[in-house]
Amino acid sequence: MHARSSPALPEPSSHATAARSRWAVGSALWPYLWEYRGRVLLALAMMIAAKVANVGVPIVLKDIVNALDLKPGDPRAVLVVPVALLVAYGLLRLSVSLFTELREVVFSRVTQGAVRKIALQVFDHLFSLSMRYHLERQTGGMSRDMERGTRAISSLVSFTLYSILPTLVEMALVIGILLVKYDIWFAGIALVALVLYVAFTVTVTEWRTQLRREMNTQDSRANQRAIDALLNYETVKMFGNEALESTRYDDNLRAWMRAAIKSQNSLSLLNLGQSLIIAAAVTLLVWRATVGVVSGSMNLGDLVLVNAFMLQLYAPLSFLGVIYREIRQSTTDLERMFTILEEHQEIKDPPQAPALQVGRGEVRFENVRFGYGADRVILDGLDFTVPAGETVAIVGPSGAGKSTLARLLFRFYAPQSGRILIDGQDIAQVTQASVRRAIGIVPQDTVLFNDTIGYNIAYGKPGASAAEVEAVARAAHIHDFIVSTPQGYETQVGERGLKLSGGEKQRVAIARALLKNPPILIFDEATSQLDSHNEKAIQAEIRAASRDRTAIVIAHRLSTVVDAHQILVVESGRVVERGTHAQLLQARGLYARMWNLQQDRAAHPEASAAMA
Template sequence: MQLPRPGCYRRPMSPLARLWRYARPYRSQILLGSLFSFLNKAFDLAPPLLIGVAVDIVVQREASWLAQLGVTDLMAQLWVLAGATILIWGLESLSEYVFQLYWRNLAQEVQHALRLDTYAHVQGLELAYFEDRTTGGLMAVLNDDVNQLERFLDVGANDLIQVATTVVIVGAIFFALAPSVAWLAFLPVPVVIWGSFRFQRRIAPRYADVRERVGDLSAQLANNLSGITTIKSFTAETREAERVRRESDRYRASNRRAIRLSAAFVPLIRMAIAAGFIATLVLGGSLALSGTLAVGAYSVLVFMTQRLLWPLTTLGQTFDLYQRAMASSKRIFNLLDTQPTMRDGLSPLPLGAVRGELRLENVSFAYRGGGEVLRGLSLTLRAGQTTAIVGATGAGKSTLIKLLLRFYDPQSGRVTLDGHDLRTLKRHDLRRAIGYVSQDVFLFHGTVYDNIAYGDPDASREAVIRAAKVAEAHDFITALPFGYDTIVGERGQKLSGGQRQRISIARAVLKDPPILILDEATSAVDNETEVAIQRSVARLAEDRTVVLIAHRLSTVRHAHCIFVLSDGRLAEAGTHEALLARGGLYAGLWQVQTGERAETPISAD
């Protein structure tokens, strides 16, 4: 089914109107679900009529309503009534089964489509968006808020239809049987409707606050679970439990404010309903005693008054579900309305046409709310060569990599690939041409095989194993309990840092990109693993552009060219030997790392 594109609606539209547009592909299901909800309530209202017919048979006997239809025998009348009862109850049960199928499946369909579209939209936002928000907060929108909508479609939509059906059918019966009494039974209805709308307006901001608080709580929980190792190592369990308690208290207090108002609705409405019921009971009874109203009709009126008015008490719960759903829908649509500030390029980049020359031309860049990280930086990374970028912490090395991958755009200057400004290229094509091995290796929960095959899901098992061998990961993988089918745990926590790094390299090898970027690939490994990774990089460097970001200068000494950054500017450039001979910043860093001049100060930003 073709769904509306995320973010294509105008802001003034209400969440309910947007949901209706969003559910356009499912309108036939909505109509059928509404039809069977109506039929179910119609059959549900029939038993009071049957009770009235039964009373009529007992009181009027051969002059009863059924006798006037031609069924004069009293036992035959009772059997006809029994047959009608079985038929009506059967149809009521069948219609309930069908409307639940439609509404509950509709809830699942809309929830599924909305979650996928929202997630796809979020994936299209630039990296800066995620750096300003918490994972837990986004999870609350993508999961909990979407589930609130499901709860309303599961129950609330059907309740609204059935309340409306009750008012229409019971009203028709009342005015047909006793017009003089009917208006009394309907007296509470305007009060209930007015009270419901007043309740809706007052409860809406309270539930909006509840949704915000649950987002904050989810963010705190997600943050703590991600950092559980740090929490334990600093014996901070009590402190973090207190933080969670504070967020949970805020959530609880916000819910209390909503509950205080929500809980008052039904008792107040019940008193209005009691007035209507008493009026029907007394006035209808006086008409029956005077002989103006048949006893069977009076029985129907008494039962129907209760069936008319009592369901109105559920409006409070229905509006409660509705306001929760609307508060959540508003958050979801606000997220869908968030537009990326970085536009995708239009020019395709055929993988086979990539030579791999990268160039920064007078590039300056600053993160939002921060100072400049790169200042008028210009350098060229030659195609088919290994280029290293080194410098002290904060020199701008990792930022440079983010610009090459177009996670960000520079504020001034430009970054090019084979002469093409990255902003003009399709991001998908650009990133397909680059293999990236991050300093902070991320492995997905799954098997070793799955994590390597992430580089090319269509690759054969033989290709995956070849990639592992190139990355010198095959030996340790085969030594694991289940080899390539060993579960690595969340973020690869069951593996060592060096093992995770080599799996990450194998993943990049399998991708077989013309450009390979390794960001501090040996920063957290021992000397033996570093040597293994260096051998892997040497194999990978053949016929491709390799960019190495490193603190350990021993890993870059064989690069064709080394750029030394300092305070966001290019300080030095050349080969390892040439930079040592120059005796500048690089030489000082080298001497400190090799222990030749331990007191040498290191320039820092």
């Protein structure tokens, strides 16, 4: 990874800040290009050669015109000289195309390599960020920022090295030739026109940048709204809120449309001003050349040369305006993606952290305090031990912090104080990857990849054989369902697994955790989506899977944890009771009250439903 500065995003009204941002983007991009320094230097050499040949074309054309300006009977009329000049003219024309295409061939790997490396770095960095960041982000807007950013990399690199530099080189050559060979007015007019053109383009484009930013912002919001609504398709349909979502999406589209219209109008103004400057410059230069021919200080070849130079400069100079706008817009698009790369990594491995060494699999929370915000304490001095090879259940009211324990154990968050140890090793002092390898989980809310059932099960152990996948599917009591479908293990589960029922998704999650086969297992309401028959069958498999390994069972239904070696009752972020099922019932505390309430609901479901 290459070191990056952390520039602030430029305010549209601040030209100095915008300039700093452009330099920051350029400095961040340069290491990826310089990695291919040989190709970069060769491409630059090809570019200079192409421009020298391009400038040579009008010079040879001038000589051809002068060679043809002969009186009748002149012995040079045998066309020996014009034929040689024509050959030279054709070779120069061919050289321009040859060197230009060779430059493209040489540099294409540089551009695409930079795009690939930066896109991969952003992708990897997103996975290094904490759970807090991912809970607060907007997926639709961020995906659009990444899409525009990667596309902008290719545009920025290509336009800068393929267009800006070649055009500047050609302009320097042309102005130099005009200054040496002709009246200073020719070079002066060309130079003043260039300065005016660049100054006008930069000034107006900087003004247009704020319109582009506003358009991007509204585009991201519209995309975010659309993706959010589509991801919640089922909820939208159940509440009949299609019209509401359409209206909200249209509001974002209208805001984007207004910004896009302003951007297009400003573009028209820019194009008109550029054309005016170019037209005035070309007219003045041709007028000066015509006066020179009439006065005898210039010949027809000189007139053709100046005119050809102007025609040759007109196209790249006009294109330069377009390119500058694209570069400025690409820089704006890249700012958002680089902001992701600059996002602070909340959970980091210590320098040269060792891997976790798991032997027995004992888990200990030592006076752990944690909250998602300064004013929202979830765990308040939590202290308990899960002995190696035993099953410990954690129960309590909703919001007591049960599921937060699993997130802390996986190091999705860091405790504000206290320690979490596995086999006596502080998990904050070892690598995150080794901690997560040692733990398997069956979450309460199972989200699957939009792929096959087989792929989602095998995700617990990439590269697992079909036999291994089938074995854990049988253990999770989902094999019979899978083979009953037309495509079996190749059945697509849909976005987030929405083609499967809640119980089916949960059984896939159980199979996936069993396939991972870790020394520590966490079951977070692992049977909450199952019916009573399947729940009992899965509980037997959970007990079998938990044998000889450490298991933490987070449950709301107390009937699922009666066989645990120890039950911890958590309330307000603290362990208020602990013991076996029988011991806690005898204590007649919170656990006993929760048990009695659930038993009453099970015995009188009609009354519970009526009260609900």
